[in-house]
Every structure is written in structure tokens, then in C-alpha cells.
Amino acid sequence: MSRNGKPSLLISPNSVLANALLRSIDILRPRVLATRPSRIEFVVGTQINGAPHLGTNLVQTAAFLLAKIARREFSIDTGVRFGALDNAPHEVVLDPETHTAYQQTYYHALGKDKISELIDS
Structure with missing residues (x-):
């Protein structure tokens, strides 16, 4: 109404x-x-x-x-x-004491060749 x-x-x-x-x-x-x-x-x-x-x-x-x-x-x-952009988070881990988030990007986790394959697919 x-x-x-x-x-x-x-x-x-x-x-x-x-x-x-x-x-x-x-x-x-x-x-x-x-x-x-x-x-x-x-x-x-x-x-x-x-x-x-x-x-x-x-x-x-x-x-x-x-x-x-x-x-x-x-x-x-x-x-x-x-x-x-190659900064997509692959894994985010929280520090149990500080609760700071640490991120590993897809690029760093998979490597240049795997990223190229992902783009192609």
C-alpha cells in the first residue's frame, strides 16, 4: 500500500x-x-x-x-x-589471534599456466 x-x-x-x-x-x-x-x-x-x-x-x-x-x-x-583481474581470492585464512585475513590469490595458488587455462575455458 x-x-x-x-x-x-x-x-x-x-x-x-x-x-x-x-x-x-x-x-x-x-x-x-x-x-x-x-x-x-x-x-x-x-x-x-x-x-x-x-x-x-x-x-x-x-x-x-x-x-x-x-x-x-x-x-x-x-x-x-x-x-x-588476477587478484581473486583462492583461499582466505584468518589469524586466530588477531583475526587478520590473509589471502592467497588464484594466480599465486594455481600459477600462470593454470590461470591461462582458466581464462581459455
């Missing part, structure tokens, strides 16, 4: 996300109008820690959608570039 006692629209994570993506171009508009760039490139970073999950896919999809909308809205060349 809304504040005035009338039924309100159902709000779900899907409808909130859809509405946010519908107007996300407004985040870029002031910068684009002020600087008039010849190209916009969106960079998406991914941690290398296994097969991409829903969150990774969602962020990558949003980058492509935003690039498409920016191209249409501003008549400007756009692109999406991917960056791979």
Missing part, C-alpha cells in the same frame, strides 16, 4: 533494475555534453576465479547495453573493453 492507502505497484529487483537501466544514460549526459568526446569506451573488469556467474554476466550485459544507448543518444562511436 502507498502512503495514501491506495494499492501501489509491485516493486521487485527486476523492475527496479529495468527502470535503472532505462535511464542510466543520464549519468553520462553531463560529461558527454561538456567534453564532446569523439569516442566512449566502457571498461569491464572481471576477476579470474572460475566460470562467469550471474553477477558477471549482468555487469557485462549492462556495459554493452549502455554502449548501445550512448551510441544512439549521442551519435558517437562506443566500445566495450574487458580487463581481467
